[in-house]
Amino acid sequence: MRDGHEYxxxxxxxxxxxKQMHYCPGCGHGTLEKIIQEVIDEMGIxxxxxxxxxxxxxxxxxxxxxxxxxxxxxxxxxxVATGISRVLxxxxxxxxxxDGDLAAIGTAETIHACxxxxxxxxxxxxxxxxxxxxxxxxxxxxxxxxxxxxxYGRDVTKxxxxxxxxxxxxxxxxxxxxxxxxxxxxANVKKMKQAVRKAFENSLNKKGTSFVEIVGNCxxxxxxxxxxxxxxxxxxxxxxxxxxxxxxxxxxx
Ligand SMILES: Cc1ncc(C[n+]2csc(CCOP(=O)(O)OP(=O)(O)O)c2C)c(N)n1
Ligand code: SF4
Numbered sequence: 001m002r003d004g005h006e007y008x009x010x011x012x013x014x015x016x017x018x019k020q021m022h023y024c025p026g027c028g029h030g031t032l033e034k035i036i037q038e039v040i041d042e043m044g045i046x047x048x049x050x051x052x053x054x055x056x057x058x059x060x061x062x063x064x065x066x067x068x069x070x071x072x073x074x075x076x077x078x079x080v081a082t083g084i085s086r087v088l089x090x091x092x093x094x095x096x097x098x099d100g101d102l103a104a105i106g107t108a109e110t111i112h113a114c115x116x117x118x119x120x121x122x123x124x125x126x127x128x129x130x131x132x133x134x135x136x137x138x139x140x141x142x143x144x145x146x147x148x149x150x151x152y153g154r155d156v157t158k159x160x161x162x163x164x165x166x167x168x169x170x171x172x173x174x175x176x177x178x179x180x181x182x183x184x185x186x187a188n189v190k191k192m193k194q195a196v197r198k199a200f201e202n203s204l205n206k207k208g209t210s211f212v213e214i215v216g217n218c219x220x221x222x223x224x225x226x227x228x229x230x231x232x233x234x235x236x237x238x239x240x241x242x243x244x245x246x247x248x249x250x251x252x253x
Contacts, residue, residue, distance in 0.1 A: 014038040015046070015066045022060060026226020028216040029057055029125060031183040032096070032192070033064050036123065039196045040067060045204070049092045050084050052077045054106075056098035057131045057218075075106025078113035081120040092203040094121035099140040100130040103165045107139075110169070117174025117208035117252040121199040124165065124211065127218035128237060135221030139163040142240055147221070166213040166246055176208040176251035180243045182215040184233050188243070208251030215241045 014037035023030045040049050046067055053061040055074035062069035072080040077095035085093040102110050102124050113120065129147055130136040136149040140162050144153040154162075170178040177199060181192035192214065199210035215237050219229035 015041050016064050017066055019063050021064055023057065024218075024220045024226075026217065026219045026229055027057070027131075028127075028183045028214065030064075031189060032123065032125060032214055032216070033058070033061055035183070035189065035193050036094070036096075036196055037065055037067075039193060039200060040065075043197070043200060045092055045200065048090060049094070049200075050088065052081045052084070052093070052095040054095065054097040054101040055132075056101045056125075058096045058098065058125065059132070061096050075101055075104070076109055077101065078106065078109040078118070078120065078122065081122075082113050082116070082118045085118055085120050089119065089206070092121065092200050093119070094123060094200075094203075096123045096125065098131065099124070099126045099128065099138045099165075100133075100136075103139045103163055107165075110165070111172070114169040114175045114209045114211065115172045117172075117176075119203055119206050119208060121203050121210045121212065123196075123199075124213045125216045126165075126213055126241060127216040127221065128162070129218050129221040131218045131221045135218070135223070140165070140241075142236060145236075162240065164241070166211060166241075169209075169211050170247040170250075172209075173250065174208050174252050175211055175247060177202050177210040177248060178213075178246040179211075179248075180213045180215055180241055180246065182233070182238055182243055184215075184217070184230060184238070191243075213241065215243065 049067045051069040128140045137147040202210045217229045217233040
């Protein structure tokens, strides 16, 4: 019972690189990457999968995931994924992006890639905050939520209401699949895994853009312990961003 080796008897670990992850204790980013890698392993698509890492806490995804990866400038992951997917159309191309990356500086790239129906998978980690840079307000920050740049709470009369980007992209014809998942408990991690698999299957079947929103947490940016962050996640984040499928059929014909 040392070093986690006991788990290998019952459960084959995903083929992540042998590196210690930098994510803060309790953060859902690591769970997401483990699950993506598990699905890639199970589908046997390691050689035909290419990821695009963003600017944000998942910037080092290429250090953990055992697939080819390309780094993109802040907000440009969908544009970079577009180029890769068009040059290598038989590959499954995915991005991992936080809300600051995808729904602030990268909004235009995201909307237009989805509208063009690029054959890519977008994993959108929404923790309602800029995690990496110290917990500033993001477009997805909840009304009244205190952040390092909104110390009195988000005032929607000045900052607008949270942008529900998954609902917006679901209206675009090029998008074939939009769903919200959360790795906050075992049952939901299983649902997240099903969504990750469906998104990769869509990509291999050239159905268009799949958009998987991961309603996540950020214990450090929220200034909560990992345990308290789970409570806040369940009581505030998930009601604001309800889990489940938003669109299951679509794509340009
Ligand atoms: C053009 C540009 N502007 C700003 C930054 C600084 N920056 C790096 S990460 C980040 C926020 C990332 O937040 P998010 O995308 O929500 O990801 P998280 O860290 O929460 O996963 C910012 C503003 C940058 N690297 N490049
Ligand atoms: S800062 Fe937040 S999002 Fe980034 S690794 Fe830490 S807990 Fe996760």
